[in-house]
Amino acid sequence: MPSAQQVEQFQKDGAQRYLAIYEQMLESARQRGSQAEVMGILTQAALSFQTLGNHRRALELAQQALDIARAQKNQQAEAGILAVMSISATALGLDDGTGTGFARQQLQQVQSQSDRLSQVPVLLQLMDQYRNTYDVLKAIETATTLTSLAQDLNNPALEMKALEIEAWAYSRMGNYPQAIQTLKQQLALFKKTGIVPGLPAPVPSSIPGFDRAAKFADQAARHRYLRQILSGIAEATYLQQGTPQPAITLYEQQYTMLDNDAARAYTLNDLAYLYAAAGDAQKPAQLLEQALKVLQSTQDEYLSNLVKSYGVANLVLQELSRAYALKGDYTRAIEVQRQVLQSYPPNQSLWLGNRFAGLANLGILLLRTQQFSAAKTTFTEAIETFKQYSAERVAPGQTACLFGGFNQDTCKLSQAQQLDDLYRNLQLVLVELNQPEQALEVAETSRAVAIVELLNQKLQGTSQVLPVQALNLAQIQQVARTQKATLVQYSVFYREGRSAGLNSLASMHLGTTTPQATDLLIWVIQPTGQIAFRRVNLSTLKTPLSQLVQVTRDSIGVRGRGFTYQEDVALASSIGTQAATNQQLRQLHQVLIQPIAELLPDNPEAPVIFIPQDELFLVPFAALQDTRNKYLIEQHTILMAPSIQVLDLLQQPKRSGSEATDVLVVGNPTMPRLQLELGKPAQQLAALPGSEQEAQTIAKLLKTQALIGPQATEAEVKRRMPTARIIHLATHGLLDSFTEFRGATDYLSNFYQGALALAPTGQEDGLLRMSELQTLQLKAELVVLSACDTGRGNLTSDGVFGLSRSFLAAGATHLIVSLWKVPDGPTFELMTEFYQSWQRHPSKAQALRQAMLTTMKSYPDPKAWAAFTLIGPAN
Numbered sequence: 007m008p009s010a011q012q013v014e015q016f017q018k019d020g021a022q023r024y025l026a027i028y029e030q031m032l033e034s035a036r037q038r039g040s041q042a043e044v045m046g047i048l049t050q051a052a053l054s055f056q057t058l059g060n061h062r063r064a065l066e067l068a069q070q071a072l073d074i075a076r077a078q079k080n081q082q083a084e085a086g087i088l089a090v091m092s093i094s095a096t097a098l099g100l101d102d103g104t105g106t107g108f109a110r111q112q113l114q115q116v117q118s119q120s121d122r123l124s125q126v127p128v129l130l131q132l133m134d135q136y137r138n139t140y141d142v143l144k145a146i147e148t149a150t151t152l153t154s155l156a157q158d159l160n161n162p163a164l165e166m167k168a169l170e171i172e173a174w175a176y177s178r179m180g181n182y183p184q185a186i187q188t189l190k191q192q193l194a195l196f197k198k199t200g201i202v203p204g205l206p207a208p209v210p211s212s213i214p215g216f217d218r219a220a221k222f223a224d225q226a227a228r229h230r231y232l233r234q235i236l237s238g239i240a241e242a243t244y245l246q247q248g249t250p251q252p253a254i255t256l257y258e259q260q261y262t263m264l265d266n267d268a269a270r271a272y273t274l275n276d277l278a279y280l281y282a283a284a285g286d287a288q289k290p291a292q293l294l295e296q297a298l299k300v301l302q303s304t305q306d307e308y309l310s311n312l313v314k315s316y317g318v319a320n321l322v323l324q325e326l327s328r329a330y331a332l333k334g335d336y337t338r339a340i341e342v343q344r345q346v347l348q349s350y351p352p353n354q355s356l357w358l359g360n361r362f363a364g365l366a367n368l369g370i371l372l373l374r375t376q377q378f379s380a381a382k383t384t385f386t387e388a389i390e391t392f393k394q395y396s397a398e399r400v401a402p403g404q405t406a407c408l409f410g411g412f413n414q415d416t417c418k419l420s421q422a423q424q425l426d427d428l429y430r431n432l433q434l435v436l437v438e439l440n441q442p443e444q445a446l447e448v449a450e451t452s453r454a455v456a457i458v459e460l461l462n463q464k465l466q467g468t469s470q471v472l473p474v475q476a477l478n479l480a481q482i483q484q485v486a487r488t489q490k491a492t493l494v495q496y497s498v499f500y501r502e503g504r505s506a507g508l509n510s511l512a513s514m515h516l517g518t519t520t521p522q523a524t525d526l527l528i529w530v531i532q533p534t535g536q537i538a539f540r541r542v543n544l545s546t547l548k549t550p551l552s553q554l555v556q557v558t559r560d561s562i563g564v565r566g567r568g569f570t571y572q573e574d575v576a577l578a579s580s581i582g583t584q585a586a587t588n589q590q591l592r593q594l595h596q597v598l599i600q601p602i603a604e605l606l607p608d609n610p611e612a613p614v615i616f617i618p619q620d621e622l623f624l625v626p627f628a629a630l631q632d633t634r635n636k637y638l639i640e641q642h643t644i645l646m647a648p649s650i651q652v653l654d655l656l657q658q659p660k661r662s663g664s665e666a667t668d669v670l671v672v673g674n675p676t677m678p679r680l681q682l683e684l685g686k687p688a689q690q691l692a693a694l695p696g697s698e699q700e701a702q703t704i705a706k707l708l709k710t711q712a713l714i715g716p717q718a719t720e721a722e723v724k725r726r727m728p729t730a731r732i733i734h735l736a737t738h739g740l741l742d743s744f745t746e747f748r749g750a751t752d753y754l755s756n757f758y759q760g761a762l763a764l765a766p767t768g769q770e771d772g773l774l775r776m777s778e779l780q781t782l783q784l785k786a787e788l789v790v791l792s793a794c795d796t797g798r799g800n801l802t803s804d805g806v807f808g809l810s811r812s813f814l815a816a817g818a819t820h821l822i823v824s825l826w827k828v829p830d831g832p833t834f835e836l837m838t839e840f841y842q843s844w845q846r847h848p849s850k851a852q853a854l855r856q857a858m859l860t861t862m863k864s865y866p867d868p869k870a871w872a873a874f875t876l877i878g879p880a881n
Contacts, residue, residue, distance in 0.1 A: 021054035045074040061094035085127035142175040163203040182246035202231045229269040250280045267304040271297040291329035343368045358395035385432040442539035451476040453649035460815040461655040483535030491613040491880035499525040523551040530605040540601040555621040558590040595630040613880035615645045629872035666785035669710040670730040673701020675718035676765040678772025696830025697736035720770035736792040738763035776812040784817035820878035832870035836861040
């Protein structure tokens with residue numbers, strides 16, 4: 007099978023060949039008077055120009071095709087053309103950063119013409135884009151509009167599509183009763199009409215066996231759609247009531263009404279997941295054995311052929327292997343899994359995805375039974391299989407992604423997440439085999455894969471995705487020597503897997519199993535290149551590691567990760583006493599630092615770079631306390647990084663046409679308005695008068711003028727960022743759960759996650775998002791995000807997927823970010839002291855350490871001074 011790069015080149019060659027003849031074809035179609043042909047040729051030409059990167063010409067031709075589609079009332083063609091136009095409009099920056107600006111303009115246009123039919127494809131596109139960007143409020147509003155329109159047009163397929171999105175959005179909001187009600191509406195409509203949105207009506211054929219195959223495919227599609235609805239109801243019910251029993255009852259009732267063996271087998275499979283989620287270790291295997299028997303004994307000739315020819319039964323056998331493991335029968339589990347793997351033809355791309363899943367499961371079973379050498383071989387093969395599988399399906403530059411992303415970066419990140427647990431398992435296996443240095447190489451290979459590629463693009467001055475080789479052991483040692491720093495890399499291992507669905511049948515359903523860390527692997531790489539390894543048994547902890555991190559933050563008084571509309575700038579009252587806080591900080595020190603304390607430098611000014619994982623990114627390392635009540639920042643100069651390879655890339659000189667000399671300081675912009683509740687008007691974020699004073703003082707120190715209030719527009723800040731050597735932003739940072747104190751739920755977590763609040767204008771909404779940041783070409787030596795929670799975000803294999811990652815990907819060398827909201831007084835003192843110290847000493851890390859030590863004297867509470875962390879290389 008051709009590689010992704012070969013496919014991409016083939017597509018470009020095809021586009022060039024088409025463009026060489028399309029004008030001649032267009033002329034002929036116009037002479038024949040065939041508008042449908044003209045529309046098709048224009049659309050294909052637009053796609054061809056888009057493939058070659060000429061988005062402006064693609065938009066021009068697509069607009070001509072769109073006019074024809076609307077004149078002919080061809081909604082299907084119109085939807086496809088709008089999708090093409092949206093991609094090019096976004097590529098040209100003719101959007102507002104949300105990915106929906108173009109579609110909204112189109113909607114206004116058709117609404118002004120009172121053309122209700124033409125609203126349908128635009129609303130469908132908008133609805134999908136709102137889902138992709140997790141703007142659930144807009145998704146619900148659009149779906150509601152589309153539902154009403156579908157009812158007026160007597161179009162049940164359209165109505166079901168709208169209800170599907172509406173139910174998804176309510177579920178994301180945590181409004182499970184409303185999600186269930188909407189799904190039941192969808193279910194009733196399906197049972198009444200039998201229609202599946204997007205499923206064409208069967209067409210009779212004279213080809214032998216075609217009608218039977220078509221009938222089977224039609225039945226399968228209808229059952230998949232029914233399963234999708236039932237699964238949604240089951241999930242929402244489970245999350246609302248905390249038990250899968252109502253969902254089990256629903257599925258068991260449905261099973262009695264099924265009329266074909268394929269539907270029965272899949273329903274039994276779903277029931278196995280539900281019983282596993284209910285904690286029943288015996289029932290899942292019984293149900294899956296029953297499903298297997300249904301498939302193997304079916305009298306349906308077509309289904310029987312699928313079972314024999316396409317290994318449909320293997321999908322059930324794969325889950326049966328996990329079910330045997332769930333009840334402790336590992337011998338049988340391994341036997342069944344090996345049977346499945348042997349049935350897949352070798353080196354056939356059709357089976358690569360199934361083979362990967364099987365190898366992953368077998369590796370886990372071998373690890374559980376302490377067959378470490380075999381597990382090492384199996385995990386390695388699984389990783390290589392997945393790489394082959396993904397390379398053959400996603401070409402560089404594609405926006406579509408099989409792995410859950412909606413652009414190339416999130417696609418790559420999603421791929422890395424698929425392998426995350428496998429890499430962790432392989433590390434543990436290598437440690438068990440007394441190969442900790444090989445385990446370090448694997449740990450580094452799995453880190454920050456997506457951001458490494460982004461950084462490499464910036465260094466090479468290209469938009470083309472350039473694969474980067476992971477660092478080997480010698481290169482890792484060389485990074486430590488070059489940095490003249492001690493590197494501390496952590497890996498957290500979970501017996502049940504961190505990614506729901508990989509390590510056990512129970513964790514596969516609804517993501518209900520909370521992963522518990524059992525082992526902490528720590529490598530210390532000295533500035534000499536010498537490597538030491540420590541392993542910490544976390545299963546003996548009374549409090550699980552992730553909970554210990556949260557409890558520590560709670561004790562500091564920073565449980566909340568957001569802010570209110572009318573923000574109280576005074577220090578919030580601590581949740582616990584100072585003694586309780588110190589106890590939690592000492593406990594974390596005991597787990598994270600004490601095992602390696604003798605390996606850390608004696609000189610407090612010698613840099614120590616921590617490379618955390620998972621919740622460890624949220625740990626205030628500076629505030630960790632030893633048994634003598636000494637904070638870690640008093641003993642060491644601390645930095646952070648997503649991976650060792652990121653350090654290496656950040657250290658390399660950037661390709662740029664000119665040096666960055668500007669200084670950009672922003673404080674207390676005129677705040678944007680955000681809609682946070684369905685049906686209620688947008689509300690303005692609270693002003694930050696303290697950040698205005700901070701910005702003016704910093705600007706004076708740096709001999710520049712601060713952008714304050716209405717001057718600090720999103721457009722002006724983006725314009726000045728690429729030429730700035732220093733960027734200091736004192737404003738709100740909106741992150742993954744900044745809504746906690748508003749009575750809202752986490753439904754906004756992805757839509758507003760990773761945005762800086764700036765002054766809005768007619769063209770900009772005032773939210774500088776991660777996706778916009780990553781398109782900038784920054785040359786900044788330092789970016790300071792003196793805002794709420796700017797070091798926070800979703801935790802991924804890339805580290806923290808938030809603002810800090812976006813600034814690094816855009817080209818910044820160093821970042822100072824905060825792990826929680828810090829009040830104005832301590833922030834003002836700490837930031838002022840930092841810049842003054844930095845002017846006296848070239849080391850940013852030492853300047854930040856000195857600023858913390860100074861602020862600590864005025865504000866002893868760690869909440870006031872320990873939030874800020876420096877990300878980047880030591881030099």
